Amino acid sequence: MNFADIDDTSEHASHSPSERAAAASRSTWVSVAVNLVLSTTQIVVGVLAKSQGLIADGIHSLSDLVADFVVLFAGHHAKKDADEDHPYGHQRFETAASLALGALLLAVGVGMIWSALQKLESPGSIPTVHVTALWVALIAIASKELLFRYMLRVAKAVKSSMLVANAWHARSDAASSLVVSIGLIGNLLGYPLLDPIAALIVGFMVGKMGWSFSWDALHDLMDRGLDEAEVQAIRDTLSSSPGVLGVHDVRTRKMGDMVVVDAHIEVNADITVEAGHNIAVAARQAVMQRHRVLNLMTHVDPAHRPDGDHEPLTAQH
Numbered sequence: 001m002n003f004a005d006i007d008d009t010s011e012h013a014s015h016s017p018s019e020r021a022a023a024a025s026r027s028t029w030v031s032v033a034v035n036l037v038l039s040t041t042q043i044v045v046g047v048l049a050k051s052q053g054l055i056a057d058g059i060h061s062l063s064d065l066v067a068d069f070v071v072l073f074a075g076h077h078a079k080k081d082a083d084e085d086h087p088y089g090h091q092r093f094e095t096a097a098s099l100a101l102g103a104l105l106l107a108v109g110v111g112m113i114w115s116a117l118q119k120l121e122s123p124g125s126i127p128t129v130h131v132t133a134l135w136v137a138l139i140a141i142a143s144k145e146l147l148f149r150y151m152l153r154v155a156k157a158v159k160s161s162m163l164v165a166n167a168w169h170a171r172s173d174a175a176s177s178l179v180v181s182i183g184l185i186g187n188l189l190g191y192p193l194l195d196p197i198a199a200l201i202v203g204f205m206v207g208k209m210g211w212s213f214s215w216d217a218l219h220d221l222m223d224r225g226l227d228e229a230e231v232q233a234i235r236d237t238l239s240s241s242p243g244v245l246g247v248h249d250v251r252t253r254k255m256g257d258m259v260v261v262d263a264h265i266e267v268n269a270d271i272t273v274e275a276g277h278n279i280a281v282a283a284r285q286a287v288m289q290r291h292r293v294l295n296l297m298t299h300v301d302p303a304h305r306p307d308g309d310h311e312p313l314t315a316q317h
Contacts, residue, residue: 102213109207161271269302
């Protein structure tokens with residue numbers, strides 16, 4: 001999900017850190033309940049029905065449980081106010097949680113692939129599964145798809161990349177259950193190899209998603225900026241502020257789902273320092289109201305200064 005596709009207005013400002021944390025907590029506890037029931041059922045039935053694919057799917061659901069608790073932990077810490085050690089707040093707990101979720105998915109995927117390859121090395125030992133495994137897999141598909149849609153709706157409402165990651169984690173389970181169902185159908189029709197092949201495909205799916213989440217979160221932790229569309233929107237807001245004659249050198253870096261911005265604004269060189277300060281304050285307020293900006297530092301430059309050798313006025317707010 002790309003937040004640039006969402007209308008970046010003051011709607012975001014209406015969601016305080018505590019409100020976003022509460023939304024994360026509610027949706028995640030729903031996920032905990034669903035995953036607890038599914039993982040237990042899938043693993044138990046998978047063992048009894050002799051289906052490696054269903055067991056792998058159950059382990060995937062079990063990893064969702066761990067991921068849910070990571071989200072709850074991160075949501076609790078991300079809502080903390082700024083302090084002496086974290087002057088910009090604790091929003092990056094969410095980014096760290098996304099990194100942890102990705103690493104978890106990657107590890108689970110590698111484990112699934114290894115287990116499936118071992119089973120494929122001795123095809124004669126692959127048993128015919130019981131039909132009950134197929135019914136459980138079909139129920140898992142429906143449950144995970146409904147959970148995905150619910151969690152993604154909450155994530156979009158509060159604009160949380162951590163919740164988006166967790167929602168797509170649920171969707172990956174729905175997709176993996178679909179693959180497992182196809183493998184189980186093939187096994188029941190007399191093609192036993194399809195069950196471990198399904199487990200192998202699920203492993204690749206989970207691993208790929210884990211790599212994607214980890215890589216994305218790693219870039220955010222290394223101060224990746226916003227995409228050009230969002231930067232331009234912030235630049236436009238600054239440019240339209242009364243008294244601002246020009247904008248340049250706009251730089252951004254992510255702090256969780258929020259953004260820290262540095263920008264140079266140009267004002268009339270003949271006005272007083274106080275007037276320039278007031279223009280910068282008004283421009284900052286406009287940006288904070290319309291965009292997901294945690295802090296904006298403005299550097300005030302004189303426009304068309306006759307003696308351009310003087311140092312520009314600088315104001316940090």
